Amino acid sequence: MQQSHLNSVNETDNIKLAIIAPDGREGMFMHARECAEARIPFLFDPGQGLPMFTGDELLDFIDKADYLAVNQYxxxxxxEKTNLTLEVLASRVKALVATKGAKGSTIYTNGQRIEISCVQADALVDPTGCGDAYRAGLLYGITRGWDWKKCGQLAAVMGAIKxxxxxxxxxxxxxxxxxDRYEKAFNEKIDLS
Ligand SMILES: Nc1ncnc2c1ncn2[C@@H]1O[C@H](COP(=O)(O)OP(=O)(O)OP(=O)(O)O)[C@@H](O)[C@H]1O
Ligand SMILES: [Mg+2]
Known part of the structure; x- marks a missing residue:
């Protein structure tokens, strides 16, 4: 991870959507700058990397990002770091997604709050990686141009499976x-083909 700045976004063509998740500090800055310059929308997912950045640095990432995702902590x-509420932070991106473990998630977008319920899991074996699984569903929905409720619901299904x-x-x-899990949980059809 400490070598991540050796990889440049510009080495790959046709990137439609990116995620900037915990990585080397320098790499995260560089990839955000490169995405912004190339007009590649990205989800900023600071995760456990949050403590590496000051409030101003975080706001700089957020201003470059289209989407922001965080867990409760x-x-x-x-x-605390930015001295701004989630509502205010949300107004600086297209959507701010806040996950809340078994309590589901909230998507702040367009001045609104969309509550996404948790999907019942078959067993509670290991919560590690629920955040990443959730983000996989979210990114998939974003690339398909789905509305936020549908993106969040698919994300919740992925978290519950994980x-x-x-x-x-x-x-x-x-x-x-x-x-099948999606249709049972939300009583709606979904096309994943
Ligand atoms: N007990 C659970 N049952 C079903 N779904 C869950 C459960 N816990 C988490 N999820 C789903 O996964 C999503 C992400 O979980 P959480 O908020 O715990 O992420 P996280 O803290 O980033 O996890 P990670 O440990 O991967 O960093 C939740 O919003 C929810 O949809
Ligand atoms: Mg996490």
């Missing part, structure tokens, strides 16, 4: 299983 720390298996991301659900 990170939301608290981000508000928690039932051990390890960060060792599980391999297929599209049919994910669609």
């Amino acid at each position: 990170e939301a608290q720390l981000l508000q 928690i039932a298996s051990r390890g960060g991301q060792n599980h391999r659900p297929d599209r049919a299983e994910i669609a």
Whole structure:
């Protein structure tokens, strides 16, 4: 991770969407700057990297980002560091997504709050990686141009599937299983083809 600044965003063509998640400090700055210059929308996911940055540095990332995602602890720390509330921070991006573990998640967008409920898991085996699984669903929905409720609901399904298996991301659900879980949880059809 400390070598991440050796990878440049500019080495890859046709990037439609990026995520800037915990990485080397220098790499995170560089990738945010490169995405902004190339007009590549990105989700800023400071995660456990949050303590590396000052409030002003975090605001600089947020102003470059289209989307921001944090868990409950990170939301608290981000508000303390920037001296801004989640509502105010949300007004600086297209959407701010705050996950709340078993209490689900809230998506702040367009001056509104969309509450996404948690999906019932088959078993509570290992919560590590729920945040990443959730983000996978979110990014998938964003690339498809879905509305925020649908993006958040798919994200919640991915989090619930994750928690039932051990390890960060060792599980391999297929599209049919994910669609089935989504349809059962939310009583709506979803096309993942
Ligand atoms: N007990 C649970 N049952 C079902 N879904 C869950 C549960 N815990 C978390 N999730 C889902 O996963 C999402 C992300 O969880 P959480 O807020 O705990 O992320 P996190 O703290 O970033 O996790 P990580 O440990 O991966 O960093 C939640 O919003 C929820 O949709
Ligand atoms: Mg996390």
